[in-house]
Amino acid sequence: MARTKEVTRVQELIYEMKVGQVMSTEVITVDLDSQMSNLRNLLGEKRISGVPVMDNEQLVGMVSIEDFITCLADRNSDCSVREQMSRDVKTLYDTDPLVHAVQEFERHGYGRFPVINRETGKLAGIITKGDIVRGLLNKMEIDYHEEETQRRLIDRSFEEIITEKTRFTLRYDIVGKDFNRAGETSSKLKEALKRMGIPPDILRRVAIATYEAEMNTVIYTSGGKLAARITPDEIAVEVQDSGPGIKDIDKAMKPGFSTATDQVRELGFGAGMGLPNIKKCADQMQLESTIGEGTRLKFSVHIKRSEDHGTNNHR
Amino acid sequence: MILEQIVAILDGDFLTRQNHRQKNVQTGCGCDLMSDVLAFIKRDALLLTGLTNTQVIRTAEMADIQAVCFVRGKKPTKEVIALAEEKEITLLATSLPLFEACGRLYRSGLAGCSEYED
Missing domain, CATH: 3.10.580.10 (CBS-domain)
Incomplete structure (x- = not known):
């Protein structure tokens, strides 16, 4: 890109x-x-x-x-x-x-x-x-x-x-079924956010959640799109695919539930931890899916400041 | 614990060319399930695993894992090593099984993920 x-x-x-x-x-x-x-x-x-x-x-x-x-x-x-x-x-x-x-x-x-x-x-x-x-x-x-x-x-x-550019979106394509390239998108996003000086703990949470979302897209669909919206307060990621959809979202959210094939398990994934992991890393998460149409996952991580900068009364 | 010490304890080798002998890791984690690794590992850790594919390096990259040690004598491909070098993740190898490799390091004082707060 x-x-x-x-x-x-x-x-x-x-x-x-x-x-x-x-x-x-x-x-x-x-x-x-x-x-x-x-x-x-x-x-x-x-x-x-x-x-x-x-x-x-x-x-x-x-x-x-x-x-x-x-x-x-x-x-x-x-x-x-x-x-x-x-x-x-x-x-x-x-x-x-x-x-x-x-x-x-x-x-x-x-x-x-x-x-x-x-x-x-x-x-x-x-x-x-x-x-x-x-x-x-x-x-x-x-x-x-x-x-x-x-x-x-x-x-x-x-x-x-300045003002316009403090809010912007990075967009990437995720290639489906290509296990060798899986992770490339998350890697690019992590590099970009790192250059921008996003604090390491925030960076790590965004990277892990994005990577899990990317793996899901690669494993279960023929590909999708990832958009990361960066504002001074949060990083909001949206991953959309036109794959088969998730039959039962509640079930999919349960740790350990998985429909992955043996090939995927051999890669070290498909243990049913992906969506719970994303939820754990994110401050907010939203999952919508329609069978036969696709899945849209949104999650965001808030950028916390090390200290409140409000009033500074020195006396 | 520094990587040089870890390699000595595991009778292992360095696979990546960078000189990271003095690199320090705070905790260890032994696991072949990358999703579990992503869920539980702490930053600046050493991952011990029997998996050798690209996803291990990607997992390390995302979770800020400093080094990966392949157990049971497994060796990754050149491409996997090159990716690790690009991401500055140090790769080690030992012929010990996963349990024994973890056991030796734990006995030598390397903390587990649940024992370390980052």
Whole structure:
């Protein structure tokens, strides 16, 4: 199958690259005890709309141009950053994949996220949508130096380049009755997901379930199609064949039940563990089958995050 | 337990060319049913089996099995060895029967699948 059909470079990179690789490490911050009037100069000078607030090297809040306007509207006089900042700060870790950052930009609608070093717990950088686009283009060695190209790409392409490509489908054909090639499809899918940086435990569960599904298709049918839909939250696999169908799904789901031939058993399969195995590996599984028409199996494995990234209250 | 030690315990040989003598495995699993292997084996394991077909390598690939030892003096085809090399799965061989090969390794301290949490 053509490589373009499998996965594009951008798609791979969004899953593969980490926030720490594209973030800006030169972070402009303000001190907790500074005044809002200082902030105006800082934001104006640096042409930015928000900065992290620090207290002894610890991130304690974010303060933005909106906070400054609120301060003016309320008081008409100067007030402290301490009073005006928002303490409910959403952060990212330097080790988070870009796909997670993209999701967080979509979810919260913020312009920037402070980035925390996962090991030290300290502020390590700051990331904007522009940083992500630049990082991707850089990695692909696309010349973005021409200012016009750069601005256009960053303004228009964030949704196009990134959001679209965080959800996509890999498609493969499964050749029936060919026991030598059985497993090739699962192998290709596993390789593609591995390049995308899918965590090893998730990868292993998807691979085992896919392989069992592929073996069923090879053993019992003349072939079928496999589609794996990848989103930031889950990997959903669908295997469809136009084979003989399953007579009794409840029975087929019972460990040890099998209708396999001796030839299949000699390969080490047909022990009646395939469907129960898939169920064990998957977070969700659905099996539909019609005699004489075929079988459609869907299963999904959720991509869990190592930690919840919700509110990050440092105080 | 490292593979070099395992080969010594089993009076066996390496079949793949890569130098994986120092590769470490955490558990062992002896089985000829690949579906059972897929259901129960833990990652970074050594699989001992009498089956020598491509599906053994595919099973190892999917389940992150580090090494496979063929028992009872069975040898896989060149194609099977080549696939294992491509997937960086180390292949070993011993003339011992499955039960004895597993027994020797277990006696030497290699844990079973049910005894190891990954």
